[in-house]
Structure formats: structure tokens, C-alpha cells
Amino acid sequence: MIYGERKVKAPIRWAMVGGGKGSQIGYIHRSAALRDHSFQLVAGAFDIDPERGRDFGAGLQVAPERCYADYQTLFAEEAKREDGIQAVSIATPNGTHFAISKAALEAGLHVVCEKPLCFTLAEAEELRALAERRQRMLCVTYGYAGHQLISQARAMIANGELGEIRMVHMQFAHGFHNEAVELANPSTQWRVDPRYAGPSYVLGDLATHPLYLSEVMLPELKIEKLLCARQSFVQSRAPLEDNAYVLMQYSGGVMGHLWASAVNAGSMHGQKIRVIGSRASLEWWDEQPNQLRFEIQGEPARILERGMGYLYPEALEDDRIGGGHPEGLFESWSNLYYRFALAMEACDAGEHDRVQALHIPGIEAGVAGVRWVENCVRSADQGAVWVDYR
Numbered sequence: 001m002i003y004g005e006r007k008v009k010a011p012i013r014w015a016m017v018g019g020g021k022g023s024q025i026g027y028i029h030r031s032a033a034l035r036d037h038s039f040q041l042v043a044g045a046f047d048i049d050p051e052r053g054r055d056f057g058a059g060l061q062v063a064p065e066r067c068y069a070d071y072q073t074l075f076a077e078e079a080k081r082e083d084g085i086q087a088v089s090i091a092t093p094n095g096t097h098f099a100i101s102k103a104a105l106e107a108g109l110h111v112v113c114e115k116p117l118c119f120t121l122a123e124a125e126e127l128r129a130l131a132e133r134r135q136r137m138l139c140v141t142y143g144y145a146g147h148q149l150i151s152q153a154r155a156m157i158a159n160g161e162l163g164e165i166r167m168v169h170m171q172f173a174h175g176f177h178n179e180a181v182e183l184a185n186p187s188t189q190w191r192v193d194p195r196y197a198g199p200s201y202v203l204g205d206l207a208t209h210p211l212y213l214s215e216v217m218l219p220e221l222k223i224e225k226l227l228c229a230r231q232s233f234v235q236s237r238a239p240l241e242d243n244a245y246v247l248m249q250y251s252g253g254v255m256g257h258l259w260a261s262a263v264n265a266g267s268m269h270g271q272k273i274r275v276i277g278s279r280a281s282l283e284w285w286d287e288q289p290n291q292l293r294f295e296i297q298g299e300p301a302r303i304l305e306r307g308m309g310y311l312y313p314e315a316l317e318d319d320r321i322g323g324g325h326p327e328g329l330f331e332s333w334s335n336l337y338y339r340f341a342l343a344m345e346a347c348d349a350g351e352h353d354r355v356q357a358l359h360i361p362g363i364e365a366g367v368a369g370v371r372w373v374e375n376c377v378r379s380a381d382q383g384a385v386w387v388d389y390r
């Protein structure tokens with residue numbers, strides 16, 4: 001159970017790049033990082049517009065001289081201070097992640113970067129090598145990975161409750177971009193422009209979320225081949241897709257399917273994962289995150305509720321309020337951020353076993369997401385053919 005007390009010895013001095021006023025994701029980074037006193041927001045380059053960023057930082061109680069015009073100045077000036085930042089979160093459009101993460105690691109900082117980590121596998125591997133060389137954490141915010149029922153699903157699968165795993169069905173299919181909303185919405189504009197979004201839209205933006213949930217639940221599964229078909233139903237988005245289907249063949253003959261869409265009209269969020277075994281299936285849906293469906297063949301379906309004593313200990317550890325009251329995205333992100341803090345502390349102390357024992361989306365998760373998108377695009381651009389996973 002979590003009561004909000006700090007889990008690290010001292011709060012980590014922390015800054016943000018991006019996540020400024022009007023941004024979609026900045027607030028949840030701050031509310032998650034600051035919730036359990038693991039981090040202290042002391043500096044930032046919050047906005048592409050320096051003036052707006054400074055005003056915004058002042059509203060967050062960040063000292064005016066530590067609200068910087070850009071990330072280069074942030075890293076350079078903070079490095080000169082005795083009480084300079086130790087970690088930074090990057091919540092900017094995708095096209096900037098590689099350069100900012102690289103600069104942050106080179107400045108000796110721990111990094112939390114938004115997904116997708118970067119555009120190409122070569123870039124992702126460069127960041128991994130740099131993080132290893134500098135012995136710094138590079139974490140990626142696959143937010144729902146911190147939800148307790150994801151830990152429950154992982155434990156149930158590991159304990160054989162589903163039998164032999166046969167299929168994994170995933171989707172992240174919302175309807176918010178069923179029309180060209182980007183014409184009026186800057187947060188969507190960059191998402192459909194390859195210069196800022198990279199080689200994909202919904203594959204990188206949406207699909208990597210349930211994909212990571214599958215990696216958490218099924219750590220042994222390895223993709224051998226995949227086939228991807230992608231479409232731009234709003235034509236002006238081409239070559240970037242607003243809908244995609246991916247079929248995967250895993251090691252051991254397990255099959256997977258992932259549907260990513262921003263044009264699933266009427267759907268609010270539609271992020272789901274269903275794992276099907278020879279005996280039973282599990283299903284989790286982010287619109288009802290406190291319930292996990294457990295369906296044993298031949299028996300009535302069961303709904304496992306978050307916070308209840310019948311769950312595995314690892315699914316109860318991060319309870320903040322017990323069963324009955326809902327916990328959702330904000331709590332899940334908070335769980336991730338306190339684990340990020342513990343991982344950074346352990347990394348500073350050279351305790352790599354402690355880092356390994358924490359379930360966090362680290363650099364491997366970042367690299368895996370970029371690799372997957374690259375393979376999907378390669379398949380789709382050859383006309384939706386099966387390709388060997390590389």
C-alpha cells in the first residue's frame with residue numbers, strides 16, 4: 001500500500017523540457033513525479049516559446065532564473081550549479097526526442113523520455129550505448145504499465161493460470177481524429193507530419209502502448225515475423241497512417257494481432273489487451289482499468305477487481321486507496337515515476353540488481369518500440385507482406 005511518503009532518500013532535483021501551457025501530456029508528468037515526493041521540480045525549458053515557458057514556469061513555482069529559453073541552456077547552466085538538476089523529463093514532439101535525450105545523457109542526467117523514443121533503430125541503439133556508457137537511466141513513459149492489474153496479469157500468466165499461451169490481441173483505437181482535426185489543433189498537427197512525428201503516426205503514437213503491455217505480461221515472447229497494413233483514411237495525412245493492422249508470429253507458434261487507429265469513430269480510447277491461453281483468457285481495457293476479466297473455458301466469466309485481497313501481492317503493492325474506489329491513469333503514472341526515482345537512486349549507487357528488479361519501461365522498452373515501428377513500416381511499405389523481424 002502506498003501512503004504517499006517518499007521512497008527515495010532525497011528528492012531528485014528534476015527539470016522538464018516541454019510539457020508547457022496547452023500541452024497534452026505535461027501535467028500528468030508533473031503530477032506523477034511530484035505526487036510521492038520522489039522528485040522536486042527546480043528548473044525547466046517548458047515551451048518552444050521562451051517567454052511563454054518562463055511565465056508558465058513561474059506559475060509552477062520554479063525560480064525565474066531557472067526557467068530557461070531552451071534545453072541547451074538548461075543543461076549548460078544547471079551543470080554549473082552545486083544544486084543543479086539530476087534528472088530531466090522530455091515531453092516535446094517526437095522529432096526532438098533523440099537530440100534532447102542525447103544532450104541530457106551527455107550532460108550526465110537521468111532521462112525520462114516520451115514515446116516513441118526516437119525515429120530509427122540506429123538512433124535508439126546510439127542512445128542505449130550512451131546511457132550504458134554514462135551509467136544513466138533512460139526511462140520511457142508507457143503510462144499504464146504502472147497499473148496494478150497489469151502486474152496481476154503478468155503474475156497470473158507466469159503462474160500458468162491461462163495454460164499455454166496461444167494468442168495475444170491488442171488494440172489502441174480511438175475516434176478523436178476521424179476528421180482532419182489537425183487543421184485547428186496544434187497538438188495533432190505535428191503528429192501527422194513526418195518531419196515531427198517520424199515514420200509513422202498511430203503505430204508509434206498509439207500502438208507502442210499496448211505493445212509494451214504485452215511485453216510486461218509476456219516477457220518471454222519474441223516476435224519472429226510480422227505483417228502490417230496501414231492506411232490514411234484522412235488523405236491529407238499520407239504517407240502517415242491513421243489506421244493500421246499488424247499480425248505477428250511469435251516464437252513457439254504464438255500469434256498476435258494489434259489494431260491501432262485514430263479514426264475509430266465513437267471510441268473514447270479503446271486500448272485493450274486480451275491474452276488467450278489453452279485453458280483461459282485475460283482481458284484488460286483502459287476505459288475500465290480497475291477490472292480484469294478472467295475467463296476460464298466452461299465457467300462463468302470472473303471480474304477481478306483492483307485492490308482486493310485475492311490478487312497477487314505484486315498487484316497489491318501499489319494500492320493507493322484499496323478496492324472499490326477507482327484508480328486510473330494518474331495513479332499508474334505515479335507508480336511508474338516512483339519506480340523511476342528508485343531506479344535512478346539505485347543506478348547512482350551502482351546497484352544494478354536493484355535496477356533490474358524494478359519493473360520499469362527503461363531503455364530496452366524504448367528500443368523495442370522503435371524497432372517494432374520500423375519493422376511495421378518496412379512491411380507496410382512493401383505492400384503489407386510478412387517480414388522477418390530484425
Ligand code: NAD
Pocket residue numbers: 017018019020021022023024025026045046047048049070071091092093094096114115116141142143186187188205
Ligand atoms: P503538444 O504539442 O501538446 O505539446 C508539446 C509541448 O512541448 C509544448 O508545450 C511545446 O511548446 C513544447 N516544445 C516543443 N518543442 C520544444 C523544444 N524544442 N523545447 C522545449 N519545449 C518544446 O504535445 P503532447 O501531445 O504533449 O506530446 C508530447 C510528447 O508526449 C509526444 O512525444 C507524444 O508522443 C507524447 N505523449 C505521450 C503520451 C503517453 O501516454 N505517454 C500521451 C500523449 C503524448
